Structure formats: C-alpha cells, structure tokens
Amino acid sequence: MPTASTLHPGGVSNDEFRAAMSRLAAGVCLIxxxxxxxxxxxxxxxxxxxxxxxxxxxxxxxxLVLVSLREGSxxxxxxxxQPLWAVSVLADHQLQVAGRFAMKGRISDRLLFADLPHVRGxxxxxxxxxxxxxxxxxxxxxxxxxxxxxxxxxxxxxxAVPAPDSSPLTYFRGRYRHLAG
Numbered sequence: 001m002p003t004a005s006t007l008h009p010g011g012v013s014n015d016e017f018r019a020a021m022s023r024l025a026a027g028v029c030l031i032x033x034x035x036x037x038x039x040x041x042x043x044x045x046x047x048x049x050x051x052x053x054x055x056x057x058x059x060x061x062x063x064l065v066l067v068s069l070r071e072g073s074x075x076x077x078x079x080x081x082q083p084l085w086a087v088s089v090l091a092d093h094q095l096q097v098a099g100r101f102a103m104k105g106r107i108s109d110r111l112l113f114a115d116l117p118h119v120r121g122x123x124x125x126x127x128x129x130x131x132x133x134x135x136x137x138x139x140x141x142x143x144x145x146x147x148x149x150x151x152x153x154x155x156x157x158x159x160a161v162p163a164p165d166s167s168p169l170t171y172f173r174g175r176y177r178h179l180a181g
Contacts, residue, residue, distance in 0.1 A: 025172040026053040028098050031067055032126040033078050033085040047127050048109050050075045051102040053171040054149075055087065063156035065138060068149045076150050079140060085154065086126035088118075089134040091166035092178045097129065098169060099176070123157045131163045 006014050032049045054068035065087065069076040079085055090098055100112050117130035124137040138154030170177045 022173045025170050025177075027055065028053055028090045028169040028171050028176065029055045029067075030088040030090060030094075030097060030101055030129060030132075031055070031069075031075060031085060032088070032128070033075065033082050034120075034125040034127075035078055035082065046108075046110055047113050048074060048078055049101045049112065049127065051098045058153060063159075064141065064153055065136060065156060066151055066153050068146070068151055071145070071148050071150055076152075079152055080143070080150075083140040084124040084126065085138050085140070085152075086121045086124045086128055087134075087136040087138065088127075088129035088132035089136075090129070090169040091131060091133050091163055092169045093166065094129065094131065094169055095176050121158065128160075128162075131166070133161065133163055133166055133168055135160050135162060 029052045030049055031052050032047060034045055034047055036045045050069075050073070052067050052069075056066050058064040058066050067087070069079065097116065100116075101109075106112065113127060116127075118127040119130065120126070121128050121135070121137045124139075126137070128135040128137075136156050137158040138156055140152055141155050142153040144151040144153070167179050170179055
C-alpha cells in the first residue's frame with residue numbers, strides 16, 4: 001500500500017493530490033441501501049449507510065447519478081449484490097448525521113439509524129432522511145473500477161425535495177462547512 005508521500009509515475013504525491021482536492025468544495029450525501037435477510041425465514045435485513053462527498057449528476061436523459069465508493073467497503077460490497085439504493089442530500093442542520101456515518105470502525109449501522117428520523121423509500125426500500133434537501137432512489141446501471149474506488153452509476157427512479165429551502169452541508173479542506181449566505 002502506498003504511503004502518504006508516495007510519488008506516482010506522473011510525479012504527484014498522495015499528499016499533494018489530497019491537498020489540491022481538499023480545495024474542491026463538495027455537497028454531502030448519505031448513501032443508503034437495505035441489505036436483504038440472509039434467509040427468507042430469518043431475521044429482517046439491515047439498513048446500511050455511508051457519508052459521501054464524491055457524488056454527482058451524470059445525465060438528465062436518462063436521469064443518472066454517480067457515487068464513488070472505497071473498493072471493498074461495506075457499501076461497495078452491498079451494492080455489488082443489491083442494485084437498489086438511495087441518496088439523501090444533507091442540509092446544514094444534518095452535520096451530526098454526516099459525522100455519524102463517516103466514522104471508521106463503527107459497530108452497527110442499525111444503531112446509527114435507530115434515532116434518525118427517516119422514511120423507507122417506496123422504490124428502493126432504503127432509508128431516506130427526513131429534512132434532507134433532496135432524496136433520490138436509484139438502481140445501479142454500471143460499476144466501474146477506478147483505482148482504489150468503484151464508481152457506481154445509478155438510474156434515478158424517484159426523487160423528492162423534502163426541505164427545499166434549507167442550506168446545504170458542504171465539505172471543504174477536510175471539514176464539514178456551512179455555506180455562507
């Protein structure tokens with residue numbers, strides 16, 4: 001595994017690349033999916049979530065979005081098997097949600113969703129946050145391996161704008177930020 005100061009063939013180091021990309025402000029989303037039960041008569045499946053800042057619109061016709069997932073992460077593994085997933089675009093008052101689902105080594109997503117106001121998407125079955133700026137329900141169209149990440153392109157099957165007048169939560173220079181109005 002390369003170290004932070006590793007020089008790549010193009011000449012840029014991990015540190016230089018990370019510093020440059022931290023200057024790109026990004027919106028913050030919660031990506032969710034419902035993991036099916038292991039057996040039909042077993043306990044119900046579990047909701048899984050992860051914070052993402054690498055999310056974007058790809059196409060209007062058809063409506064496509066893209067999320068970048070760390071290769072081998074729980075969400076990457078789940079979306080390799082489960083084609084339905086959802087996105088909640090976080091409002092600035094949802095900072096704690098972003099931090100909660102970005103924690104490394106967390107025990108269980110079930111506990112993270114326990115006190116979180118949400119509804120279940122009618123199309124995806126995945127949690128959609130109450131009070132999000134926008135929600136999208138998607139079906140995976142394509143997966144592309146890209147370095148140490150997987151780019152998941154999803155067709156948007158449903159969308160809503162639960163809190164259209166809220167301000168967005170952003171991520172800039174390694175921290176969550178509120179957009180100055």
